[in-house]
Structure formats: C-alpha cells, structure tokens
Amino acid sequence: MSKLGWFLVGIGIGAMGLIQYRDNPQAREAVDEAVSAAKDFGASIAEGYQEREAEIKAPKKRPAAKK
Numbered sequence: 001m002s003k004l005g006w007f008l009v010g011i012g013i014g015a016m017g018l019i020q021y022r023d024n025p026q027a028r029e030a031v032d033e034a035v036s037a038a039k040d041f042g043a044s045i046a047e048g049y050q051e052r053e054a055e056i057k058a059p060k061k062r063p064a065a066k067k
Contacts, residue, residue: 001009020027 021031
C-alpha cells in the first residue's frame, strides 16, 4: 500500500474515533481517564526527577577524620 493510502486510512480511523468520542459518553469517559492517568504519570516522573536531582546536588557527608 502506498504512503498516500496509509495516510488516508489514518485520516479515516481518526475521523471514526472523533465520531465515537463525540457521540459515545463511555468513549469520552475512557479518553478522560487516559488523559488523567497520563498527567499523573508525568507528574510522578517529574517529581522523581526533581528528588534525584536534589540528591545529586546535595553536599556529600564525609566521615570525620581520625587523628
């Protein structure tokens, strides 16, 4: 199948998905849940990154020198 054919198939599937989203409350709820889960996942990743960055930047504790 040519690239144009795949492009048209993609447009058709997107249009069908948009119609389902518009007309079906269950589809809208599923999309809203997926968006919420993606935002929660992104926030968790950002929080973990910030925590790790703080650990790396924190001054290192060295044991006291023995005399």
